[in-house]
Amino acid sequence: MLLLACAGPAWAVQPDEVLNDPALETRARALSEGLRCPVCRNESIDESNADIARDLRLLLRERLVAGDSDVDAVQYLVDRYGEYILLSPRVEGANFALWFAAPIMLLVAGGIALATIRGRSRARGPVALTDAEQTRLDELLNK
Known part of the structure; x- marks a missing residue:
């Protein structure tokens, strides 16, 4: 077979x-x-x-x-x-877009992912509440 x-x-x-x-x-x-x-x-x-x-x-x-x-x-x-x-289009003229679009998009997506990851690592942690805000929160939670 x-x-x-x-x-x-x-x-x-x-x-x-x-x-x-x-x-x-x-x-x-x-x-x-x-x-x-x-x-x-x-x-x-x-x-x-x-x-x-x-x-x-x-x-x-x-x-x-x-x-x-x-x-x-x-x-x-x-x-x-x-x-x-043609099963393999020629690399000329308008076909440049066909041949190189995928690698370029992969590089752009990688750059965006890298920027996003770096941006998250530099993000500040949560800001502490002021005394007035903490008092108001405690009042709301105790009701």
């Missing part, structure tokens, strides 16, 4: 999709592992059984057979589907 579970993603690429040239097929497999299936969310087109993933695998293979470099073939798909199709 464990072997069958591990072999599941290999079933996504159909035999009729496989290229005759082993070098091109290896390139196609390597590239398709980095491309997201638009339907399956966080599953590569190499692992997905969705119809659009099959179409993307075929399109990628067509571009490689046509002579595109790896970068050109991926860029061709990005131009048509946007950067969402």
Whole structure:
């Protein structure tokens, strides 16, 4: 059963999709592992059984057979589907916010926590009651 579970993603690429040239097929497999299936969310087109993933695998293979470099073939798909199709978005432009927002927010939260803890340790203890206040309190409690 464990072997069958591990072999599941290999079933996504159909035999009729496989290229005759082993070098091109290896390139196609390597590239398709980095491309997201638009339907399956966080599953590569190499692992997905969705119809659009099959179409993307075929399109990628067509571009490689046509002579595109790896970068050109991926860029061709990005131009048509946007950067969402990349499983690892590029660290440029607006994606800086995606890549660095979490660490920055963690640092800010740590700073706030540190300031709060330091502020509590510097807080003064309770102020003693004046004689008049203590007398009034005693009167209220004895009633």
